[in-house]
Amino acid sequence: MTSEPATAQPRSTRRWIEHWDPEDHGFWQNTGRPIARRNLWASILAEHLGFSVWSIWSVLVLFMQPEHGFTxxxxxxxxxxxxxxxxxxxLRVPYTLAVPVLGGRNWTLLSVLALLVPTGLAFYLMQHPDTPFWLFVVLAATAGLGGGNFSSSMANINLYFPEREKGWALGLNAGGGNIGVATxxxxxxxxxxxFTTSAGAAVPLFYVPFLLLALWVAGKYMNNLATARTDTSAQLAATRDRHFWIMSVLYIATFGxxxxxxxxxGLLLQNQFDRTPLEAASVAFLGPAIGSLIRPVGGWLSDRYGGARITLANFVAMALGxxxxxxxxxxDSLAMFITTFIALVLCTGIGNGSTYKMIPNIYAAKAQDQIAAGAPREETLAQNKRIASSMLGLIGAVGALGGVSTNLVFRESFAATGSAAPAFLAFLVFYAVCIVITYTVYIRTPSRRPTRPAGTTPAQTRQAAS
Known part of the structure; x- marks a missing residue:
């Protein structure tokens, strides 16, 4: 079922944009680019804070020491x-679908406002270590609200930029958000x-003024696109496309x-190498920081050389690492562990950028196939762009499940052997499988060579669609 934009209802032209065509070179140069960039930077701030709140418990667990009453x-x-x-x-699934329903600006305001809930609960829980563990987990789980922000932000920004600039724009948006883990x-x-490990409540408190700032920035500088629509039937059909599931597996490997x-x-440094909370925290930020900063480079390299080639090379590096x-x-080599672990996280950042660049290319290639078969150009391009935007969010949701499985694998590894070695062996096997998938599906034998989509290179088209 397709929901059309409610054009009959009056909308403020300052908040709602009724016409948006970034593929029109004149429109993009004269009107579109400054608006798109303004929305991008505001989106990065909101998404950055979302990632920070989402990952806040990866830091707060370092404060949960026995001497402070935690067991x-x-x-x-x-x-x-x-x-x-x-x-x-x-939450990434409903967050993706919220953008065309409520508008990118409106949903950003609501999603940032919601982050005050897990922030307040984290402040409370760090002062009440006697909270039953099951209730502790339930209340802390609200920090997952920050994880949903990524999909809505990416789906929104994808609508603003032309195909030829999406790799860099999506890379900046995602990288700026991802670095919230390091921040x-x-x-x-x-x-x-x-303040020592006794002041864990200060961490969530630190973020309150920045959340309020993000609310102001989103309200002042962001817009809603009236051309964004929810196309549920097409989205469901796209999930039956094999590329949806293939790219989800690859994104589980990179973003997960x-x-x-x-x-x-931080937990690995504490439990595998007996580092103190201060020692663990002084190193733990390096991997996510480098991985986040390098993500736009993964998108840029994919714009230049093709997403599949960069993704394949990256999985080889991840397996070796x-x-x-x-x-x-x-x-039991701490120096070797830290060096190689940071290098591995760097590779995940490059892979995040390259795999995400492949997704819109696949649907751009499909649109060109349909146009070549006689489908109307404008309607077909718009339809596939809406699907690609939703797929960015949905694949992001599936990929994020990799983060769940990663920590569960570590949990089982420590419970069974007291070491992380079995967990890393399992990851090595998974990356080897991804190498085979990427090469077989997107490098070796594409089943057809579609007409080149606007704004892409022939290599990108050949690798992004089969």
Whole structure:
């Protein structure tokens, strides 16, 4: 069922944009680019704070020390961050669909306002260590609200930019959000260094004024696109397309690893190498920071050389890095572990950018196939762009489940053996499977060579669609 924009109802032209055609070069140069960039930067701020809140418990578990009344075991802490990750992953589906219904600006305002709830609950829980563990997990899980912001933000920004600039724009938007994982860890490091592990409640308190700032920025600088529509039947049909599931698996490997490793890094340093909370926090931010900053480079490289090629090379690097990490764990080499782990998270950032660039290319290629078969051009391009926008969010939701499984694998690994080595061996096998999938589906034998989509290179078209 397709929901058309409510054009009969009056809308403020300052808040709602009735006409948007970024593929029109004249429109883009004269009107579209400054509006799109303004919305992009406001979106990055909101998404950054969403990621910070989503990953806040990966930092707060470092403050949950016995001397402060906390009794959670290592396995329980991994379970806690897994539940938070799961909630964020599940919420990505409704968050994606909210943008065309309510508008990008309106939904950003609502989603940022909602982040005050988990922030307030985290402030409360860190002062009440006697809270029953099951209730502790339930209340902390509301931090998953921050995980949903990614999908709505990406779906919204995807609508603003032309195909030829989406790799960089989506990379900036995602990278600026992803780095929130590192930012909250830096905040935690600062609090531990200045106030010790007794002041965990200061971490969520730090974010309250920034959430209020993001509300003001979104209200002042963002817009709603009236041309964005919900096309539920087409979205459901797209989920039956094999590329939806293939790209979801690849994104589980890249983004799931990024968010899972980002949540687990501090806990791994504590439980595998007996580091203190301060020692763990002083290192844990490096991986997510580098992985986030490099994500736009993954999108840029994909714009230039093709998403499939970059993704394949990246999975090879991830497999090699995971093998070295396993060796570091078995050799009890802290220096080797930190170096290779940070390099692995860097690779996940590149893979995040390259896999996400492949998604709109696939649907742009499908649109060109349909146009070549006689479908009306404007309607077909608009339809496939709406589907691609929704798929960005839906694949982001499936990919985020990788963060859940990553921490659950670590939990089971420690529970069974007291070591992370079996977990990393499992990841190595998974990355090897992704190498085979990427090469077989997108590199070796594309089943057909569609007409080149506007704004892409022939290599991109050949690799992004089969």
């Amino acid at each position: 959670a075991t290592a396995e329980q802490k991994f379970l806690l961050v897994s539940v938070v990750s799961l909630v964020g992953a599940v 909250v860890q830096l905040v935690g490091l600062g609090v531990i260094a200045v 690893s990024f968010i899972g490793f980002g949540f687990a890094f 995971t093998g070295l990490i396993t060796m570091a764990v078995l050799a």
